[in-house]
Amino acid sequence: MSETIRVTVxxxxxxxxxxxxxxxxxxxxEDLELTGTHVGCEHGVCGAxxxxxxxQTARSCLMFAVQADGADLTTIEGLAENGDLSPLQQAFWExxxxxxxxxxxxxxxxxxxxxxxxxxxxxxxxxxxISSVLCRCTGYHxxxxxxxxxxxxxxxxxxxxxx
Amino acid sequence: xxxxAFEYVRATSVADAIDALARHEFEAKxxxxxxxxxxxxxxxxxxxxxLVDTNGVDGLSYIKRTNGTLAFGAMTRQGAIEDSxxxxxxxxxxxxxxxxxxxxxxRNRGTxxxxxAHADPSAEYPAVLLALDGDVVVEGASxxxxxxxxxxxxxxxxxxxxxxxxxxxxxxxxxxxGTGSAFLExxxxxxxxxxxxxxxxxxVDARGIxxxxxxALAGVDATPVRCHAAESVLQGEHLTEQVLAEAARQCxxxxxxxxxxxxxxxxxxxxxxxxxERALRLARDRCGRIENV
Numbered sequence: 001m002s003e004t005i006r007v008t009v010x011x012x013x014x015x016x017x018x019x020x021x022x023x024x025x026x027x028x029x030e031d032l033e034l035t036g037t038h039v040g041c042e043h044g045v046c047g048a049x050x051x052x053x054x055x056q057t058a059r060s061c062l063m064f065a066v067q068a069d070g071a072d073l074t075t076i077e078g079l080a081e082n083g084d085l086s087p088l089q090q091a092f093w094e095x096x097x098x099x100x101x102x103x104x105x106x107x108x109x110x111x112x113x114x115x116x117x118x119x120x121x122x123x124x125x126x127x128x129x130i131s132s133v134l135c136r137c138t139g140y141h142x143x144x145x146x147x148x149x150x151x152x153x154x155x156x157x158x159x160x161x162x163x
Numbered sequence: 164x165x166x167x168a169f170e171y172v173r174a175t176s177v178a179d180a181i182d183a184l185a186r187h188e189f190e191a192k193x194x195x196x197x198x199x200x201x202x203x204x205x206x207x208x209x210x211x212x213x214l215v216d217t218n219g220v221d222g223l224s225y226i227k228r229t230n231g232t233l234a235f236g237a238m239t240r241q242g243a244i245e246d247s248x249x250x251x252x253x254x255x256x257x258x259x260x261x262x263x264x265x266x267x268x269x270r271n272r273g274t275x276x277x278x279x280a281h282a283d284p285s286a287e288y289p290a291v292l293l294a295l296d297g298d299v300v301v302e303g304a305s306x307x308x309x310x311x312x313x314x315x316x317x318x319x320x321x322x323x324x325x326x327x328x329x330x331x332x333x334x335x336x337x338x339x340x341g342t343g344s345a346f347l348e349x350x351x352x353x354x355x356x357x358x359x360x361x362x363x364x365x366x367v368d369a370r371g372i373x374x375x376x377x378x379a380l381a382g383v384d385a386t387p388v389r390c391h392a393a394e395s396v397l398q399g400e401h402l403t404e405q406v407l408a409e410a411a412r413q414c415x416x417x418x419x420x421x422x423x424x425x426x427x428x429x430x431x432x433x434x435x436x437x438x439x440e441r442a443l444r445l446a447r448d449r450c451g452r453i454e455n456v
Contacts, residue, residue, distance in 0.1 A: 020169055020214070023165065042164060043202040044269070045202075053271075059198075059268060061205065063272070064197075064201075066173075067216060069173075110267075110268060128353075129267065131266050131353055132354065
C-alpha cells in the first residue's frame, strides 16, 4: 500500500508516491536523485546520511519517507548558493576536510547545525557536534580544522590557518 | 539492509493511536523517535506488520513542573530535554543522562517515552526512572493507568505496558534541597551504549547526614537495577570515603553481569564498584552541604 507525500527539499517541493518501508535516505537518492546524501551502515551508526529535518539534523536511514510528509528538508545539495560553495564547504576544501568524501555530507550537515547554534565553537564543541559521524580517512583532525576555519570566516575574520 | 513491508498508520491523536493498537494488537508497534526501532527493523530483528506513528499526535510533547513533579509528554525529544531550563534546574540528573544518550543528531529525534518503552537495559532513561522512583502513564482502550518504575521493567526490552497501551507521560519527582546526583558511564566511545552505567543520588541534611540514597545501574542485567542494600549502607551516615567505598562494594557484590563482546562479567562487576564509587562521590560533592560531610 503506497502513500503520496509532499516534501520540500532544499526549497523545491516534490510530490511522490512511496511505499511505507522506503527509508528517507533511499527516497532522496533513488526517487529524487539527490545522491549527495550517502548511505553507509543503514542502521544509525555511521552518520553519513545525516540531513536536516525542519532545521534539525537527523539520520535519514532512521526515518521513513512517509514520515517526511509536509517536512522541510535540507541535504548537502542545499548548502551551496547559486553554485557558490558555502563558507563551510569552502573551508572543508581549503583545509583538507574531506579525503574520500564518503562521510562529508554527514560532517557538513552536523557542522552547519553547530555553526547556527554558536558562532565561536570550541574544539571540544566541534568534536562533540561531529561525533555522530564516522570518518575512516582523515582521523578527524582536518575536519575539526575545517570547521574552526569556517567559523572564523563566517565571523568575518581572516583565515590565519590557510594552507 | 532494508526493513520488511508494513502498514503505516499516521496517528493524529492519542485516541487514534490507541484505536490502531486495539485493531492490530499483537502486530503493531509504536513509532516514536525511531532511533532504536528503525535500526532493529533495518536489521530485520524486528518486523512489525503495522507501525503506528505518533510523531503527528498533538499534545504529547511538553515539560511541566507541578507540585514537586516533573511531567514529560512521551514524545518530548531528548534534544528538547537537553535544552530545557526547567530540567537543568529541577532535575540535573536527567540532563546529565540526556547528554549520554547517543549524539545530538540522535537526540533531535529520540524521545523520552520511546527510550523508556523500548527498555534497553543499557539505556540511560530507564535507569534514571528507576533511581528516582518515577512513574509512567499509559493509556489503552480500557482507560488510563499509572505504572511505577519498580513494576515497569520485566526483562530485556520488555515492559509491563500491554501491547494495546500507549505510554503518554513520564513523571519524575523533584528532589529536595540538599540532594546531589550523578550519572557516570563506562563505554568504548562517547555515545555508545553503556558497558556499565551508574546513577547515584544522595540527599544530605544540614548536619551532613545522608537522609536518602538511591543507586541504580544500567548494562549489568536484563533490566536496569536498584541496589537497595547499598543504599541502606549510606542512609543515616556521614558520607565519608569509607562509607562510599563500602556501598560501592555492596553494589558489585549484588550484580552478576554476563560476558559479552565488550567486557567479561568479572570486568563489568569490577567497573560497577569503580563507577558507583565515583558517582557517589560526585553526588555527595554536588549536594551543596559538602562542608558538613
